Amino acid sequence: MTIKQRLGVCYYPEQWPRSFWAEDARRMREIGIAVVRIGEFAWSRLEPREGFYQFDWLAGALEILHRAGLEVVLGTPTATPPKWLVDKMPDMAPLGADGAPRKFGSRRHYCFSHEGYARECDRIVEALACAFGEHPAVVGWQTDNEYGCHDTVESYSIAARDAFRKWCRSKYETTEALNRAWGNVFWSMELGSFDEIELPNLTVTEPNPSHLLDFKRFSSDQVVAFNRRQVEIIRNHSPGRAILHNFMGAFDAFDHYAVGADLDMAAWDSYPLGFLERSRHSDEFKTRYMRLGDPDFQAFHHDLYRSCGRGRWQVMEQQPGAVNWGAWNPVPAPGAVRLWTYEAFAAGAEVVSFFRWRQAPFAQEQMHEGLLLPNSEPNEAYFVAGEIAQELNRMEARAESARAPIALAFDYESAFAWRIQPQGQDFSYFDLVSAFYRALRKLGLSIDVVPPAPEEMKGRKMILAPGLFAARPELAAAMAQSGALVLLGPRSGSKTKDFQIPLALPPGDFGSLLGVKVRRVESLRPGVALAIRDLPGAHFSGWREFIALGEEAEAALCCEDGEVALSRRDNFYYLSGNPNDELLDALLRRLLAQAGADIIDLPQDIRVRDNGPLRYVFNYGSEPADISEIAGDAVFLLGGKTLDPCGVAAFMRKDEAE
Amino acid sequence: MTIKQRLGVCYYPEQWPRSFWAEDARRMREIGIAVVRIGEFAWSRLEPREGFYQFDWLAGALEILHRAGLEVVLGTPTATPPKWLVDKMPDMAPLGADGAPRKFGSRRHYCFSHEGYARECDRIVEALACAFGEHPAVVGWQTDNEYGCHDTVESYSIAARDAFRKWCRSKYETTEALNRAWGNVFWSMELGSFDEIELPNLTVTEPNPSHLLDFKRFSSDQVVAFNRRQVEIIRNHSPGRAILHNFMGAFDAFDHYAVGADLDMAAWDSYPLGFLERSRHSDEFKTRYMRLGDPDFQAFHHDLYRSCGRGRWQVMEQQPGAVNWGAWNPVPAPGAVRLWTYEAFAAGAEVVSFFRWRQAPFAQEQMHEGLLLPNSEPNEAYFVAGEIAQELNRMEARAESARAPIALAFDYESAFAWRIQPQGQDFSYFDLVSAFYRALRKLGLSIDVVPPAPEEMKGRKMILAPGLFAARPELAAAMAQSGALVLLGPRSGSKTKDFQIPLALPPGDFGSLLGVKVRRVESLRPGVALAIRDLPGAHFSGWREFIALGEEAEAALCCEDGEVALSRRDNFYYLSGNPNDELLDALLRRLLAQAGADIIDLPQDIRVRDNGPLRYVFNYGSEPADISEIAGDAVFLLGGKTLDPCGVAAFMRKDEAE
């Protein structure tokens, strides 16, 4: 399936005089915007008093946009319940881990477990879907907004506690089973009834990790259930419209694959500069990329959400200028917004939608730039959008999809697990997977980021799954049958699903595949490096394991202290530590060659990405780069052999062109 | 008006045996102390049980001090309500932003909005004013003590919430007006009734900045109202006595000008070493000045509080030795206490009063030094005070007052605004204004620190207002009419009074004066510098704006990336970034020359200050300095041509002497 790639914008008609709407729509069309998202925070205007619906203005806005030739994605307003509703049921507030209520006055002030609030959501979603479900302008729906933003997945309210008890009862059936799964004999934590279960906050020292993991699973399930109620209502009333949700970046507090499974496509909100500031990169890195963002962060999420959307995805909010929420908020480099947009299209985005049309002069996000200044003059991104729209037309750009030969697993339960038990305080699953992703991308590869599902293993040349929390026999079997080269570890398979150490020792059910046992592990403070023999500059840091080789396994790399660093059994490898970039680069070059995957020797800060037959090249550096070797004698659709900073080139791949 | 300059001391007769009092008073007189502050924490001794007044001891102390020839400033004890009172109305406790009560057991444990407590204060103040209002020893009154110390301006109690609702109703009259002013359509924050207003704490993510700004204004107004009740009672009963309050340093949580407007004079508590430790200066700076303090911090506050007192002011608590409340508490350098005292007198202080007479051997401040050791032996400052008293007599020192040609605006609402929305996490209004102040002072200028009031603009050669939150047309008009050179920005005029971006874009109502529009802004992480063309070493850091010049404006300085750094329209300048010291120095030299203000080329760490015809010179460095060029052939009243570290010189200015 290929789909025409288009631009979108986020628009808030309720925030502007009605007299602005038609001119706004006209200008959107003029610069080539095709899709407009509206409505997702407008509850207080849609229902200013309980049961007193005011949909006229929305109908008017839809009509104006429709007449201008714009398509609309309509958001449900459930991320911002109005004050009258909150006052009706004050216990709908989420409670923080410290036990304090999280009050009205910004957004996301609801507990996912509060049935009363869920019913209110059913009601407003039903009303909206009934009213506009078949409106010709409406081509899609967005449920709620950025689930989990501001740490809102977990709530410690009474509603959450009662729901968690029910969830546990349903999962375990007997307290004996729960006590066994959690190992509650330890520290006399055994429970005699499901009503004795507490939420895992405010404990004297850390709670039981199994208890925490189930609470995170439960909290994730509550998000899934909350979303599904809206999806089902909308489906009933709005046939043929795509339902999506706009996810966030570097966010792992619920299972996005599971939410995605109920949607028609995935979307995410891409803020390269804000996310860079929030990351754990060094100050030097942050300063270096302060106006363009981490060259690999957006790309990773494009791949991740393409997976969540089972191939269909888009950017719902693209940063168009400085934002308001970073620790510091620089203006993007000239060219940055265009580069970001093409990175998304290169990864198969159907739409890239800018946030937002016009900068609001009021309230929390008044310092967040838009395509227009608050006084309606064009800001820089306005012109950029126009330029891209023309280029897209000229290129006849389409979202293509194909299974990549390289699959990198990203698993939300593993993220839960290693947050619960980092064992070394800076251990991060997200950073570990990101390091593998970056190393692969620097070698010019297109990658699928996938859940650890057996069906994702098929048809791959290489499968990578660092830090994969728990092994499942069917996954191990799928890996074995795939014929792919498989690289696991560190920490892969080191727990059972109940968060216990497997009795066969880690890597648990991966053990027979790999032929190793992990006897001991250690975390290492920053600055401690365990050099790898015969690979100058390569080392482990932060994490290292001591493994015993089974009969069929051999040491492929060793640490200088003699411990095995990489084991091999046939085409199954286990890496027993946290690798630095040099180690990853050397290791992946070796394994990719063995797997028969082609790499490209890219200059630093150059990245490539294939979308169907098109190959895109991006320059994240501060100097012009010569990409003639990459392009060969291909004809450029965008750019040319010299790529300026922030530059984008695109050409037809030779293997495709021939 | 000129007033004889004298020394004072803070004294707690209730903390010492009655037998000590006469000898204490004798020794005070002996070393030349003229004024004694007493009583401000003595509620539990003045009213040990409800309604059971015990004023005899205070009458006795006043009598003893009076007979020794000492004048008394009497403090109201409302900063420390006793336990029996608190237990009567437990809801008088302020609540922190986290919702936790702030309990009895230290001081300032009251909510400014609690009417019950306010009535108790009326009662005790009335009783004291009746009893001692016309006592011959009493020459002044101090209301309460250090309003706002320990973060006590804002309270999140029920009393505060109810008072804030009332305040909002009174300000906005209709919820429509409030919703519009706050931009509550954003995120469905619209309110249907004033009773729906919550305090802006415990929200899921940041609250609406307009909401926060009004809450800060309200909280400031509560302090003003609380103080005014005491002032009015005292005025009724104590005619002719000066009423003051002792403010703190680097403290911007309420409008000190507004409190000052109800007083007869301002006072502040000057702790150079403690305040240096609390500041955001670098470790290197703190170590360098660890025994003498920031050379410009005290000076700034002297000018600020002279303004708050409309010309009449004093130091109520002068650090006399090591204190107890810094992160570290070194002993001042020999000479430091004398230097600090003369800095205050040079700035027109009527009294410099040391805190405290005798070091208490008990309770929270037992490590705070006094003029005497706990065993009544003299500590070092005892002798210093005696020496200064003799010098003052010899010099016939008098507090003079005159309008300075340079006015630097400091505005409390701007401080509120930029705390609410720094946009870059280290942006500080106080630091921004301080940098301008320091640069001016290093050029030898005497400065008035002023509120942004039209009447303060008159008669100036130069007016500076960096970071001035909101423009008012009448202020812009006064600036235009003043004939002064005006330097605004960065961020000046960037908001309306409602905390919205002006629809004409920043600098709002200053725009016509300056001929510029600010289209975009950015904050920059530490270490990022935007060099200024043709000014080696000069740069912006932390903050930078992108401005568009109107027809009548021109670029006076540019950044290396070509953006305008300083715009000029006639004698109106706009600086579009946060300047480093080199940029400020070069810029101010240029503008001061244009404005016709004389500068003095001072060696590093030398500062000067004029008090009427007298010019004082201070050495904050670690080496002796030759000041003969500054003094010319003037006759020294203090010091001489070589100024030792911590040294003070004073001579009659030539223009005055001739």
Added chain:
Amino acid sequence: MTIKQRLGVCYYPEQWPRSFWAEDARRMREIGIAVVRIGEFAWSRLEPREGFYQFDWLAGALEILHRAGLEVVLGTPTATPPKWLVDKMPDMAPLGADGAPRKFGSRRHYCFSHEGYARECDRIVEALACAFGEHPAVVGWQTDNEYGCHDTVESYSIAARDAFRKWCRSKYETTEALNRAWGNVFWSMELGSFDEIELPNLTVTEPNPSHLLDFKRFSSDQVVAFNRRQVEIIRNHSPGRAILHNFMGAFDAFDHYAVGADLDMAAWDSYPLGFLERSRHSDEFKTRYMRLGDPDFQAFHHDLYRSCGRGRWQVMEQQPGAVNWGAWNPVPAPGAVRLWTYEAFAAGAEVVSFFRWRQAPFAQEQMHEGLLLPNSEPNEAYFVAGEIAQELNRMEARAESARAPIALAFDYESAFAWRIQPQGQDFSYFDLVSAFYRALRKLGLSIDVVPPAPEEMKGRKMILAPGLFAARPELAAAMAQSGALVLLGPRSGSKTKDFQIPLALPPGDFGSLLGVKVRRVESLRPGVALAIRDLPGAHFSGWREFIALGEEAEAALCCEDGEVALSRRDNFYYLSGNPNDELLDALLRRLLAQAGADIIDLPQDIRVRDNGPLRYVFNYGSEPADISEIAGDAVFLLGGKTLDPCGVAAFMRKDEAE
């Protein structure tokens, strides 16, 4: 008294199938384990429902261990009350200083002041003591587990508040006495009734230090009383068994001497790597010793707890591998576990007991290694234990005891005091005493760490008491009569017991001994050094005092600014600042020579320790060391003249051998 030194292990039969027990016991015996601790967290298995005791399994385990020839220390399970008990009396939860309850879900979730919980503890302890008090396997009892771990000494519950009021009433009898002792006249803190006393949390600024000190004393007393109830019950039912408690490291929130006084012996839990990570050492230090631990930390605690146990002590939990609770958790160096074990035996430990037999695959401590892996295969420490057991047998190792010529005071009230009032934010009593300890140990000395009790002063060559909070006349007299060289200061004697400055000025009752008065003190930020004259490299940092010498005292060392750094009056010295290592080394060499104590010039990272006639030598460095000069021509029982990294040598001291 000499006692055979043996190995032990901590074992949790309730966590494993009954079928494992006999084989576990057999293997324990096989490798030479003699003592097994069991039961201390097993309440939910001993009493799964209220009043429904299930002791059969424990009887069975005891029987199996007994038959295998193992001795048992039985723990009371009161550190982990089960959920049904907590639900019966929810107010038994301790409250944090922030007012939040500390909930069920880990351990130590009880308030020491809750009488209802104390009665439940009486009941279960009584039941266990009745059942097993005279069991032939049971040779000892452990009360509870790690009192105070996870900051649990202080609770801010209603139960604690009421008990504290009672405690104050009992101590002071009248509020006048309390008000005077606390100096409550300051800030009107005077109380009219004991029922007005609040706990010292949630105050607006810091509470009264006297109030805090009494609260810490009270909280310490509550631990003592809680422990004593268990001890008395056990004594009644289990004659001849040693009762102990397992204390922690670097833990000073209650008076361990006072708890120890009710016990038959002391024990502590020694985790060299975990404690190093938790310490305030530099990153460089932590990295250097990351696999072996601070060379002096364990040694200090061995001496401290030998003192708490009045000569009888043991290590109850010896780290056997990586742990789970450090910020980072490296695997110990090969040889580290053996070195740690011998450090304890060299200090006179009766037993070194490893924690734990088998690594648990579940719950909070699943990443804590044991002698066995979770699958029962031997981990490294299993073999180490076996090796040590054989060596102990061969050496016929016995715990010896003798008074050391050097006594270093460590006082819990001083630790309370300087936590309450550090005056410089990094001042730490524990670090101050540790620095003296380290300097002494580097000079090859064996040291007694002692409480500041008069009887401990006798028979010493040198007594050191830095930072000793309050002087008592009888202690000063004992020092004077001891004939020892005495080194006091800084801060010694600087407060009265009520936390007031002595009216005679510091060092209070030590003043007549030392002939000095401390007039002023200062704390200094990191990086500020006050050089000592004529001692290159020596300086004070962090803390310095200004002292006046009495007629009989002289300056033995001076700072470069001329202030006295060390005073001397006969054999009484006062050090007026916080010394760096160079100063301590030079000073102690000088004073030890004067005191007639022999020092040994040890290479860096080499430490020695005498146990009776045996001298042990340890290598904490990363290179082999030549110790032939230390050993002379002695015959080695362990090791030899070249000591490898982590190496241990032992030989008969020549003075003993001859």
